[in-house]
Amino acid sequence: MFLFIFLDGIGVGPDQETNPLANGHFPALNRLCGGPMVSGREIHHDNHLFRPIDASLGIEGLPQSATGQTTLFTGVNGPELEGMHISAFPTQALRDTIAEHSILKQAHEAGYRVAFANAYSPHYWEQAARRRNRHSATTWTNIAAGLPFRDFDDLANGQAVYWDITHEIAGSTYAPELAYVDPVTAGRRLANLTSSHDLVLWETFLPDLSGHRRIDWTPIETLQRIDQMLQGLLDSLPPKATLLITSDHGNLEDPQTKGHTYNPVPLIVWGPGASAFSEVTDLSGVTPTILAYLAQQAGASAPHQ
DSSP states (O other), X not given: OEEEEXXXXXXXXXXXXXXXXXXXXXXXXXXXXXXXXXXXXXXXXXXXXXXXXXXXXXXXXXXXXXXXXXHHHHSSOHHHHHTSOOOSSOOHHHHHHHHHHOHHHHHHHTXXXXXXXXXXXHHHHHHHHHHOSOOOHHHHHHHHHTOOOBOHHHHHTTXXXXXXXXXXXXXXXXXXXXXXXXXXXXXXXHXXXXXXXXEEEEEEOXXXXXXXXXXXXXXXXXXXXXXXXXXXXXXXXXXXXXXXXXXXXXXXXXXXXXXXXXXXXXXXXXXXXXXXXXXXXXXXXXXXXXXXXXXHHHXXXXXXX
C-alpha cells in the first residue's frame, strides 16, 4: 500500500519570519518534518524520511510545473529533455514521455491495484474540450494508464478527494452542488483508498494557487487546510502503508514573490518504505524508487515454492 501525495508549489525555504512554514501552527506537517519544514532539517529513520531534494535538475532557470511534474511522474528529466524549464501544460514531447513512462501506467501494467484519487468535475471536461490537449501532467499520467477518472458520484461516496480538499473554492464558483467536506474527513478518505490499493496518487495545487495569489486564501490558511487533511490521513493510514509527499518547485514558502523559487522541495516518506528513498536527491528519483519498492513488496509477499 503506497500513497503518493503531490503538493504543487511548496519548497523548503529558510527559517525566517516571512516563511509561513517556519512560523505557522501545523501539527501534522511538523510531525512529518520533525519540526517546521525549513532548510537545515533532515530526518533519516527506517520508517521516517524528510529531506530537501533538487527541483532544478541541472538546468538553469526557475523550476516550472510542466517539466517538474513530468519528471516526478515518469522519472525522466523533463527540463533536460526540453533544454529548459516549461511552465503550466506539458508540450508534445513531455506528453509523449508521460504516455510511455507514466508511473500509473507502469504500475497498472505490472498488475498492481492503482488509483488516481482526484475527482474531476463536468465543468473541467467541458473546458478541456474547448481548449483541447490542455491537461496537466497528472491528468496525462492517468490517461496514459487508461484508468477511469473519478467524478462527483465518487466524491459523494467517499471514494475520491477534490483538489481543493473542502470544496470551498469549487462550491463557490463552478460546482455549487458540492457540499462542504471537513479536511480531516478528506484525509481519512485518502487513507481508506490506500487500504484497498497498491498505489494511490492524489494532487492538490492549492499551494501554487495561493503562492501566485490566484485564490483568496493566505498561505497560512492554505497550509492549515492541508495540515488538517494530513492529520486525518495520519490518524487513519494503515500501519503497512507508506506515505510519500513531495512537490515540483518552490513557491508558497516565499510570500515575498508571486513566482516560483529556486528552493529545493520536500521529500517526506512516512511508513515502512521510508528507507528505500534514502538515496533520492532530486525529482527524477521518485517514480523509479516507488516502482522498485512496490516490486520488492510484491516479491516479499509472494508464496515460496
